[in-house]
Amino acid sequence: MNILHVSPYYPSLETNHAGGVCMGKEIESLEKKNKVYVLTFVASDYDKKLAVSEEKAHRRYVVIHKWNRIAHVLLEPFLPAYFAARTSFRYAAMLIYYLKKYDIEAVHMEYSSMGQYIWLIKKIFPNVIIHLVEHDVTIQSYERKKESSKGITRWYYGRECKKIRKQEGYYCRKADQILTFNQKDCRLLKEIYKVQNVQVINPYYGIDDIYYEIPDNKRKAEYANICFLGQMGREENHLAAQRLIRIGYKVKKIIPELNIYIIGNQPSEELKKEQNEFIHITGFVEDVDEYLQKAQIAVFPLTLGAGIKVKVLRSMALGIPVITGSVGAEGIDESGEVIQLTESDEDYISNISELVRNEERCLELSYLSQEYVRRNFSWRKSEEVLQRLYERK
Structure with missing residues (x-):
């Protein structure tokens, strides 16, 4: 199967953040029986160097800087800031190009922030399957921030929570399959967004079933x-x-x-x-x-x-x-x-x-x-x- 892997951070077993390592392991597993193409954002100098060193024919990335993210947040006031930071016309154009050029059959989409591209894929390529990996339930994270804040910060997070609940729910309902990394998140998605197409996989924590000797x-x-x-x-x-x-x-x-x-x-x-x-x-x-x-x-x-x-x-x-x-x-x-x-x-x-x-x-x-x-x-x-x-x- 031809699969397009899309993500908000660079996916690699060599990167320095847990989400990137986990995504890198997913790609490694998918490549065993499928042709996998990768389209991702790069937001740090470390990941940019890593992307250059690991450059492959079927991997492409869009570099975004602090000012890009701020500009997109201002231009997309109806999106949660966390999601708007990954809005990119260039990325959208590359997404369409990949889907056409490589006859993509399925999109493996990481994080709810990337769900903003589901409507575009479904509109132009209605037969493409979309699997959304929810690394965490974003609304839960922001509700915790709201509860621990005061004053204008609490008001801001309350406003973001309303937008996230609306957008994250829409993305989950549009995806053909949702994957979570634990049973609790699976239950939360079903309760909050009334979806049933949820499966649980284990996250990759960087060790392949190896026992380390304890001195x-x-x-x-x-x-x-x-x-x-x-x-x-x-x-x-x-x-x-x-x-x-x-x-x-x-x-x-x-x-x-x-x-x-x-x-x-x-x-x-x-x-x-x-x-x-x-x-x-x-x-x-x-x-x-x-x-x-x-x-x-x-x-x-x-x-x-x-x-x-x-x-x-x-x-x-x-x-x-x-x-x-x-x-x-x-x-x-x-x-x-x-x-x-x-x-x-x-x-x-x-x-x-x-x-x-x-x-x-x-x-x-x-x-x-x-x-x-x-x-x-x-x-x-x-x-x-x-x-x-x-x-x-």
Whole structure:
């Protein structure tokens, strides 16, 4: 089958954001039995360099800068700003060109923001199948932002929520099939938008069913490293990192040897100023696993965002026990079978201190976390769904 993969970010197993890696794995799986063409946006210098280095005959991209996005937001006042930032006449023209030139039979569309192109495809190519991958339920993410805001910011997010609910619902109803990365998002889409054509696949977290050996000396009580992983340019990660630092100062009084590693690209200047002898802001690193595997536990005090958190899965797959709240655990382990569910700052302080000191429990959770992810989030299951979805009838 001839498939066109469209996305708002560059899809590659080598990129530095979880969504891009997951999309790269989807393409790899689809290419096993189909001819796959890629049309994407590139929004960062890192992804542009990567796109150039990986340039292939059937991959094309449109570069968008900050000012492009601002201009499109202003020109599309009826679209949510998050969606309007990916509005592009050039992209639309290339989309039509690809569909005609390569006799595209199906479009594999990533993120709800790309749903804005569904009407164009359906109008000109009514027989083309469209599968929309909802990486998260956008309305849930914005409602959380609204609830955590005040004043004019709360008013703004309330206004955006109304537009998102309208547009995201329209895109979901127009798609032939919707894919989500967890059962909770599947239920949300059915409840909010009254759609039934939803299937669940597992997200790819960067590890192919490999058990990483956990060194015995890593879980010793004197080993007091904790870490946070995330794309620091995202608001939810920035706020969570700041919260972890505040918590860390209090834990430091209990555990003097404590070290905190904030791992991820694009940290703000505000965050960089927090660096000292025990708080380490790494910025971009070539190998995040190198830092994760030095940590005794991973802590994600998230309050914003939606959908499944790939950073939580990756930490668990590497045998790093995870402490997080309901936002970080949603779609993964909401009952707290292996994740140490925590909400308040006081409980974070208590649970971090106890787990760091409890060598036996820490080691037990390392093995349980690995097994849990291996059992419930294998990419093989996702590949089977994708293969069935694109079987020629």
